[in-house]
Amino acid sequence: MHSIAFRSVTEEVEEEERLMAQRVERRKLRDAINPFKLPQSLFEKYYRLNKAGFQYLLDVLTANTEAPKKAFAISPIAKLSGCLKFLAEGGYQTGVGKDCDVSLAQSSFIKVLTEVRTVFERHLCQQWIKVSESEEENRNIARAFYVKYGIPGVVGCIDGTHVRIIAPPQNAHLYYNRKGNYSLNVMLVSYSLFLHLSIFELF
Known part of the structure; x- marks a missing residue:
């Protein structure tokens, strides 16, 4: 034992x-x-x-x-x-x-x-990371989002996506993504309910 x-x-x-x-x-x-x-x-x-x-x-x-x-x-x-x-x-x-x-x-x-x-x-x-809107614009945007969707305090929307491209002739490795193809990594930012978009290409 x-x-x-x-x-x-x-x-x-x-x-x-x-x-x-x-x-x-x-x-x-x-x-x-x-x-x-x-x-x-x-x-x-x-x-x-x-x-x-x-x-x-x-x-x-x-x-x-x-x-x-x-x-x-x-x-x-x-x-x-x-x-x-x-x-x-x-x-x-x-x-x-x-x-x-x-x-x-x-x-x-x-x-x-x-x-x-x-x-x-x-x-x-x-x-x-800069947001260029003034306080008054931010209040107007937040009010419009709240009226339309019932969500308080929203001053913009952001989303990211990969836009597929043909491999560029130079620095192709910078555009190669984890899914095995070439793309631009793009972030879209909207500060209003209309077509006011800021587009950033990310590496």
């Missing part, structure tokens, strides 16, 4: 040690990543922006997050790599978790995604 209990405890300890060793190896792999070593074309295919754009986002993220306190804390470059890969592929979090060049577990990645998104919302959105 005692030998069975001892064997069970020993197996649990061995399993825990094996899992700990896996975590350490995963952290070593994650900390060794350097996406800047990738060729430019492959870099842009993975992250959907060039190295200068990546560096800009990395600088913003690094400047607005606390310095890591733990020895195995996730570095800003690993956080950004994981999030951009996820956004580029439009897939589930487990896809990023299994990537050898990102190597983040799903439980860690969801925290990283939330952190990175929050930093970008606070420090990039106000700088790069």
Whole structure:
């Protein structure tokens, strides 16, 4: 009876040690990543922006997050790599978790995604996303939406779509999407109930 209990405890300890060793190896792999070593074309295919754009986002993220306190804390470059890969592929979090060049577990990645998104919302959105309507125009738009649809506080509508195109002769990889064809990633913004549209091409 005692030998069975001892064997069970020993197996649990061995399993825990094996899992700990896996975590350490995963952290070593994650900390060794350097996406800047990738060729430019492959870099842009993975992250959907060039190295200068990546560096800009990395600088913003690094400047607005606390310095890591733990020895195995996730570095800003690993956080950004994981999030951009996820956004580029439009897939589930487990896809990023299994990537050898990102190597983040799903439980860690969801925290990283939330952190990175929050930093970008606070420090990039106000700088790069502008709505040009005045307060009076916003009140009129909100009133019109409420009268027609019964939804309060709406000052505009936004939607995104892929417009399929023939592969361009230059920089075709920038237009290659996750469905396996070439397209313009377009965002449409309407600030009124009429045909007042702003169209942005996204890369």
